[in-house]
Amino acid sequence: MINPTRKEEIIKIAGKLFKQKGYSAVTMRDLAQEMGIKAASLYNHINSKQEILELILIQIAQEFTSGMQNILISDNTNVEKLKSVVLLHVKLASENPDGMAVLNNDWMHLENKRGYYLQLRKQYEDNLKTIITKGIEHNEIKNMNPDVVMFSLLSTLRYLYVWIPKKEDIDINNLTSQLVEVLIGGINK
Amino acid sequence: MINPTRKEEIIKIAGKLFKQKGYSAVTMRDLAQEMGIKAASLYNHINSKQEILELILIQIAQEFTSGMQNILISDNTNVEKLKSVVLLHVKLASENPDGMAVLNNDWMHLENKRGYYLQLRKQYEDNLKTIITKGIEHNEIKNMNPDVVMFSLLSTLRYLYVWIPKKEDIDINNLTSQLVEVLIGGINK
DNA sequence: GTCTATATCGAGATAGAC
DNA sequence: GTCTATCTCGATATAGAC
Incomplete structure (x- = not known):
């Protein structure tokens, strides 16, 4: 964001605060203070606290969906x-670690868009499980419990936001290959 | 708990609710309703909402500390x-999945005991990292980045509470051996 | 675009009766 | 051990001036 709008600034700062304390514990006053304005002024740019959460979460969820589509085709x-x-996962986590934290920890505080989010997440997990299962069928992956493999993989990938500090500080490809070595190296026959 | 005290019941129900919505989003009125009493009645058994959080978290943190001591000696x-x-991790997660969720997601809402919790966690992670590093030095483990190995391992273990439904439904030793196969099998030379 | 002032609600917690 | 009643505070959000 070269010239971030005020709205984009709010989303960004909100993500940082939601990561630190969680959606419910962050007040509009906290957010306003961090922006250097009063809480009432926030409402000139956004309609509600809930809308901020939606803007953060749905965008990332859709990036995962679209990324998975590209992988599948x-x-x-x-x-x-x-x-x-x-x-x-490394790419999205490094681009937006705060948002990833909110995705992991605060999705249940979505109101209207909660069902939509859960739908996207289920599709994603179904697709991932299909890849693992086919990998086992095609003899590319050891004959392990696919649920355990998927759980181990997803757990690590979902925690990346804790580990990835700032985009500038890491070599995405290097980190990816190290993770692949640990995560896939143990699976690959 | 054969004959749980009222206090123990409160801790248990609170853990369930904290897991679902997070500490900040759960009100004393929510908790009371789930107990079938009024919010004011809770204070006959506990001093504050914060105390409930402490009772849940510090107990688990100490169980990890003590478990690690036994492993080290x-x-x-x-x-x-x-x-x-x-x-x-499988044992503690299966005994108390709700508490494990709270440990992962709500430790930052500890007030007075936050420093103590962070101290226990740091010791635990230092000890785990030492095991991994020594394993590499002694040629038991492939020469990988110990931070990546530890991250991958801990991420999976910390997410166990999502995966483990109820103690009765799982075979602890079977799950452990499957996890070891996936997590260690890839590391072991 | 930000401010002050304010409406409304629900939070944690206490007092005291039963 | 639980209740009703209540205190106090801080939450989200709106209205309207500048």
Whole structure:
């Protein structure tokens, strides 16, 4: 964001605060203070606290959905697809670690858009599980419990936001390959 | 708990609610309703909402500390120690999945005991990292980045509460061995 | 675009009767 | 051990001046 609008600034600062204390514990006064304005002034740019949460979460959820679509239409092997999934998570987590934290911890505070979010998440997980299962069928991956494999993989990827400090400080490809070594190296036959 | 006291019931129900919505979003009125009493009646058993959080978190944190001590004084190999760490997490997560969720998501809402909690957590992580590093030095573990190994391991173990439904429904040893296969199998030379 | 002032609501917690 | 009644505070949000 070269010239972020006031609204974009609010989303960004809100993400930082939501990550630190969680959506429910952050007040509009906290957010306003961090912006250097009064709480009432926020409402000139956004309609509600809930809207801020929606703007943060739905955008990321859709980026995951779209990233997964690209992976699925490629004609790579299933193991290559899993590597692309790792890269997708590292990329999104490094671009927006605060938003990823909110996605992990505060999705249940969505009101109207909660169902939509859960729908996107379920599709994503179904797609990932299909990749793992096909990988096992095609003999690319050891014959392990696919649920355990998926759980271990997703847990690590979902925690990336804790680990990734700032986009500038990390080498995305290097981190991805190290993660692949640990996560896939143990799975790959 | 064969004959749980009223206080123990409160802690248990509170853990369930904190897991669902997070500490900040759960009100004393929510908690009271779930108990079938009025909010004011809660204060006959506990001093504050904050005290409930402390009772949940500090107990688990101390169980991790004590579990790690037992692992450290054993004369097992470092890989065996890592397997014991997995078992420790599976055990505690299956005994108290709600509490584990609160530990992961609401520790930052501790007030007076926050420093104490962070101290216990740091010690635990330092000890785990030492096991991994020694494992690499002693040629038990592939020469990988110990931070990445620890991150991947801890991420999966910290998310166990999402995955483990109820103690009765799972075979602790079976789950542990499957996790060890995925998590350690990829690391072990 | 930000401010002051304010409306409305619900939070944590206490007092005292039963 | 639980209740009703209540205190006090701080939350989200709006109205309207500048």
